[in-house]
């Protein structure tokens with residue numbers, strides 16, 4: 001696929017220019033700015049302990065569950081922390097998305113997956129599907145932060161990252177949309193490639209932030225409509241109130 005090739009080239013260019021410009025990822029905490037200690041990545045342990053958590057690891061989040069009412073096949077939902085301006089979590093997500101710092105998404109996903117790994121959240125899951133970005137937008141950015149999250153989880157769990165879901169039309173990020181625009185997102189913006197590969201599979205769909213839940217539910221609906229024998233679970237780094 002030509003689009004995939006362009007996205008891969010753009011990702012390589014991003015890494016080359018980082019190398020050429022001597023971009024060294026900061027060894028300071030992305031929330032408080034203090035120097036990171038040995039073993040700490042992206043955020044310090046002090047900030048990690050203080051970030052406002054969503055405490056429903058491995059359980060169904062009833063506040064989002066309402067949005068999936070009647071949607072067969074959704075099993076589990078987990079979000080790492082609350083998306084808010086006060087706790088610095090909105091800033092950290094924005095850096096991961098817009099500031100050429102995909103390693104933030106990757107490392108936060110590793111931290112969250114390590115915590116979830118101590119319970120049974122990943123039991124029965126066969127693969128990870130990141131919310132795709134339109135290929136043109138991804139080529140411009142040089143990465144898709146949701147893919148970074150997926151690879152961070154994969155690094156901890158060993159689960160494969162699947163590329164069965166693509167975006168057929170560009171869609172605006174949820175955090176930059178009006179309430180009306182958010183409601184109107186439908187599953188036709190996503191397309192499942194090779195749906196037969198997902199038959200009988202339980203996939204974990206991952207996103208950076210769940211705001212209204214419309215992006216993630218459109219993606220889950222697209223998967224289940226294309227392959228009714230698939231089941232899905234959901235993971236996001238952040239969840240808005």
Ligand SMILES: [Zn+2]
Pocket residue numbers: 029030031032033034043044045046047048
């Ligand atoms: Zn800190």
